[in-house]
Amino acid sequence: MKAIRINEFGGPEVMKIEEVERPVPKPDEILVKMYASGVNPADYVVRQGGNEILKPFLKLPLDLGIDGAGEVEETGSEVTGFKKGDRVYGIPNFLQGTYAEFIAAKASQFAAMPKNLTFNEAGAIPSCALMAWDGIELGKVSAGQRVLINGAAGGIGSLALQFAKAMGAYVIATASPHNFDFLKELGADETVDYKDTNFEGLVNGIDVAFDASPEFNEASRISMAKALKDGGSFVSVQLPYPFSAAVLGILAGKHGEAKMIRRERDAARSLADVAKLIEEGKVKVVISKVYPLEEAAAAHTAVETKHVRGKIVLEIRKEH
């Protein structure tokens, strides 16, 4: 089968389509015939050689891709919830790539994909949806709360915004001004340019601040912490963690909490919750562009701009 593999770290050009062995599922795994994979910042971070957390785990050669959608081809002997032909979306085992014609992965990391989505749409979002959903749960977002989403036009942000609206929150969303209308279409109640002196003074009385930006910026973290009301929560997808003494000091003064979002929690349950919201029409998937597998380098170049609206997808097979 074909998969995108790297034999050296570097720029988008190090990705090559190679003929590799089709995996065999272990007892607790499913073999998924992949139709689409999302393209996520982690993919270019791994391709470049990793960050402080990933580096020790990266041994070449490596297959890229951290999420996707496809059809169950085979089930391991212990798997009960899936059968051949089920349309699923989810995440692979750690560092086993999804830019591949087949993947074998733990069944507990997959769920039935939303019935009203194409493979490209469902494959675009599992990792971002898990991060966004985890952030909403960690922040305990509820109806009537004021929620600030920083980086709301991106993969995680565009879902976090819609999840918060689905919970009944009042959402203040940051992006570059050309994305303000887009954020309003997704349901944002207010829009703010994150470059406006880091929105200090523009946003106040926030119950939950959700940092979904792909750029670490200490000044904007400080602004977000200052915008929280007493007892507010700050959740982040962004390293470094723990936060700086300055941010923690502001939070302590407000009896607030800081939490790092992780996608490893009960993935199947979260993906099923997300699928329900999508099927109810409360959340939509935004795709900027679909690239064929052969154009993975161009897809990476697009995501590395850090200004994609919604998601970029790699189409592995055409859906008929």
Ligand SMILES: NC(=O)c1ccc[n+]([C@@H]2O[C@H](COP(=O)([O-])OP(=O)(O)OC[C@H]3O[C@@H](n4cnc5c(N)ncnc54)[C@H](OP(=O)(O)O)[C@@H]3O)[C@@H](O)[C@H]2O)c1
């Ligand atoms: N994707 C995942 O599954 C995943 C998993 C774990 C961790 N993470 C981390 O989470 C972060 C976000 O991931 P993502 O997939 O959502 O990224 P993404 O889709 O590439 O984010 C793009 C968005 O970020 C916004 N943005 C760019 N610079 C910004 C800034 N300085 N302040 C605020 N917003 C800014 C852009 O808005 P404008 O174009 O409007 O300027 C754009 O809409 C990344 O650091 C990633 O490493 C992601």
